[in-house]
Amino acid sequence: MKALVALTIACLFAVVATDSLEDVDLDAFFQDPQRVKAYGNCILDKSACNDVLRVYRSWLEQAYENQCSKCSEKQKSLVRKTVEISRVKAPEVWTKIPKLYDPDGSRSQKFEEFIKGH
Numbered sequence: 790m791k792a793l794v795a796l797t798i799a800c801l802f803a804v805v806a807t808d809s810l811e812d813v814d815l816d817a818f819f820q821d822p823q824r825v826k827a828y829g830n831c832i833l834d835k836s837a838c839n840d841v842l843r844v845y846r847s848w849l850e851q852a853y854e855n856q857c858s859k860c861s862e863k864q865k866s867l868v869r870k871t872v873e874i875s876r877v878k879a880p881e882v883w884t885k886i887p888k889l890y891d892p893d894g895s896r897s898q899k900f901e902e903f904i905k906g907h
Contacts, residue, residue: 813841815870819878828875829882833889845871853890856903865903872904 818824831838832846848868851857857865875883891897 815867815874819874825879825882829879829885832882833885849886850890852903853896853900856899869904869906 818828827836827839828842830836831842832849838846845867848857848860848864849872851860852865852868852872857868860868872883875886887894887897887900891900
């Protein structure tokens, strides 16, 4: 019974985090240096993530692993937009991301194709 309750709570948190992330104004988000720092630290696995960033990090990992094949179209779009904005507004974070999620560069071509929408 306790396991069922824990699973239910975990599922609810995932839904709330996903809904919250899909409603984020990314342009405003990347204007806030504190948020950018939290984003970078979470994505680069340097500190704990809040629920929203944890969900996004999982989508980014999936984008590198399998072009986000399990993501919804809205989630894919959000990953693409976040990557594009990160490259421009947070290059100090972005330059480290490929090294973490694709250290040998074997996934970079497929990842870039995914980001471009191919």
